[in-house]
Amino acid sequence: MATKKTPTTPPTTTPTTTPRGRKAGPTTAAATAERRSAARLTRPRVLVTSGASDLGRVLCRRLHRDFDVISIDTRAFPDRPKDVDHHEVDLRRKAAQALIKKSKPELVVHIGPMHDERPGRSRGSSLLEATATLLKLVEEVGAKKLVVLSAATLYGPSAVSAAFMSEDAALLGGQRHPRMADAIAVDMMVQSFFWKSPGTETVILRPVHIIGPHMQNLVSRYLRMPRVPTLLGFDPMVQLVHEDDLTDAVVKALADGVRGVFNITGPTQAPLSRVLAVRGSHTIPVPGPLLAAALSRMGALRLTRVSDDELVHLKYACLVDGKRAQTVMGFAARRGLQDALRDM
Amino acid sequence: MAFSGLLSRVTDVLEGFLDPQLRARIDALPRRNLNEFGVDPFGCDPEIIKLIAPALTFLKDRYFRVETHGAEHIPKDGRFLLIGNHSGQLPFDAAMVGTTVLTEAPTPRLVRGMVERWSADLPFVSELFVRSGQIVGDPRVCARLLEADEAVMVFPEGVKGISKLFAQRYQLADFGHGFMRLALQTRAPIVPFAVIGAEEQAPAIADIKPLARLLGLPSAPVIFPQFLPLPLPTHYRIWFGEPMEFRGAADDDDDVVAGHVRKVKNTVQRMVDHGLKRRTSVFF
Numbered sequence: 001m002a003t004k005k006t007p008t009t010p011p012t013t014t015p016t017t018t019p020r021g022r023k024a025g026p027t028t029a030a031a032t033a034e035r036r037s038a039a040r041l042t043r044p045r046v047l048v049t050s051g052a053s054d055l056g057r058v059l060c061r062r063l064h065r066d067f068d069v070i071s072i073d074t075r076a077f078p079d080r081p082k083d084v085d086h087h088e089v090d091l092r093r094k095a096a097q098a099l100i101k102k103s104k105p106e107l108v109v110h111i112g113p114m115h116d117e118r119p120g121r122s123r124g125s126s127l128l129e130a131t132a133t134l135l136k137l138v139e140e141v142g143a144k145k146l147v148v149l150s151a152a153t154l155y156g157p158s159a160v161s162a163a164f165m166s167e168d169a170a171l172l173g174g175q176r177h178p179r180m181a182d183a184i185a186v187d188m189m190v191q192s193f194f195w196k197s198p199g200t201e202t203v204i205l206r207p208v209h210i211i212g213p214h215m216q217n218l219v220s221r222y223l224r225m226p227r228v229p230t231l232l233g234f235d236p237m238v239q240l241v242h243e244d245d246l247t248d249a250v251v252k253a254l255a256d257g258v259r260g261v262f263n264i265t266g267p268t269q270a271p272l273s274r275v276l277a278v279r280g281s282h283t284i285p286v287p288g289p290l291l292a293a294a295l296s297r298m299g300a301l302r303l304t305r306v307s308d309d310e311l312v313h314l315k316y317a318c319l320v321d322g323k324r325a326q327t328v329m330g331f332a333a334r335r336g337l338q339d340a341l342r343d344m
Numbered sequence: 345m346a347f348s349g350l351l352s353r354v355t356d357v358l359e360g361f362l363d364p365q366l367r368a369r370i371d372a373l374p375r376r377n378l379n380e381f382g383v384d385p386f387g388c389d390p391e392i393i394k395l396i397a398p399a400l401t402f403l404k405d406r407y408f409r410v411e412t413h414g415a416e417h418i419p420k421d422g423r424f425l426l427i428g429n430h431s432g433q434l435p436f437d438a439a440m441v442g443t444t445v446l447t448e449a450p451t452p453r454l455v456r457g458m459v460e461r462w463s464a465d466l467p468f469v470s471e472l473f474v475r476s477g478q479i480v481g482d483p484r485v486c487a488r489l490l491e492a493d494e495a496v497m498v499f500p501e502g503v504k505g506i507s508k509l510f511a512q513r514y515q516l517a518d519f520g521h522g523f524m525r526l527a528l529q530t531r532a533p534i535v536p537f538a539v540i541g542a543e544e545q546a547p548a549i550a551d552i553k554p555l556a557r558l559l560g561l562p563s564a565p566v567i568f569p570q571f572l573p574l575p576l577p578t579h580y581r582i583w584f585g586e587p588m589e590f591r592g593a594a595d596d597d598d599d600v601v602a603g604h605v606r607k608v609k610n611t612v613q614r615m616v617d618h619g620l621k622r623r624t625s626v627f628f
Contacts, residue, residue, distance in 0.1 A: 162484055337380070
């Protein structure tokens, strides 16, 4: 995790209150409750959905220093910081909705489908439903800010994709991949929310592949492999962002006045082969059709959950332009690509 | 691993063919846009040029025996657009212009050419194109490169130019307006050039359009002689002209931009005509 640091723009809920730090140390339950209620008055409350996912956990750990964090997930979050209020509920259930209505979070961080891989069944429609429910709740409780974590891969790595796509490029990634199609639907749903609820400052972050010591996503798993299959004859440029930089971006997005869509990238980009060289992995170049056939056969035998559709990432680049986040939010990644690759 | 060992041995052998003078020129290429991984934002690595330069200089000096005129007009630094005639069914003219700028210009410059979008689907070729600085033709990418003070080569005739039939040789097809808007937007000077000799490298007597449609290719020329591994060894003559500067807004009306484009097209056509007049033989 990152070193402790107060955000450059401290978010405030009402002009009459000031943010106040809290003392750590063993206290009685009553004192904790009292302190918590006192802190409630001063610290903005943020709701994190999918709080027990890799990214959700990292985010909760970063946000609980400056915010009162309420996390919602169907999974347990055993190693959460003590003051993170975790609820094991499904967002679509009445209990979760009652909870949100009661706690009235001013800020909401929604972790999109691309950052919450779960084993087993496809969660497509359920995620769309959960997002729709959340948007309704955000409107109902009058939350000030909604930050949704989408993904830059939604632009779609393909032979025709232009290099350094800006935020207004079309999201074309979902033509073959069902999970990406769902993620695009979520992204679009939130885009229309910009207009539906102008009172809420809505932010969509589209980060490139996120890596870091706490990440268990496909890219991190791929980069951690000692022997890595690559596509023979292809060496696309890749962009990666460290988890600490991503949480920085989320904190920046929570600041007053920020709204809109932002690509979040690391400082540089590099060919896949050189990224793997920094990791010290041995590459095994495999002809594309062979690797695709192997993956689909292994998938049929339930030996892997990786679909052969993912191979497009090893074939084509999907470079995005992160200039807007820099100029509007003042976001700049602190972890260099080599540094980020060594810290996994 | 065996594969990477083999790869490094191959690159050592290829670099062995490199002329020391050319190596010095490649080392002198501008490198200010490279990051800590040794590539520019688009993935171009000048070191890769060392591997392909021997083959390119063989084609340039031995096969096509390129004769260069006006290389002194190539800007020493800063951005510029190379605009010229396209011909010869296979883009050897682009490769030869790029190699000539690398080897003959007052200071070596790496020319960024445009390649077809479907080339990204070809194994090895796509990688080679990206590493050697060839980019998928896209106006936004070109603008970005010019803003970074790179040299970009554009054939405004496009596919119409390269797939000309033998009967239409050295007659320029219509120029697109994209390059001029790009030049106006980035305030890049235009360096016109004419390639003489490429039209005869693969004389096409007909273009079978239904076959081209069937194969998804831009054209299906009937070339004499067909299925040769390389085009005919014609004698190339490349003429570079004085840089032309245009001022105006990139979103000017079509009539205004068309006027600028006509100027460039006429210049290139004049250079082609002049080059043809000066040519004594196609092959020698």
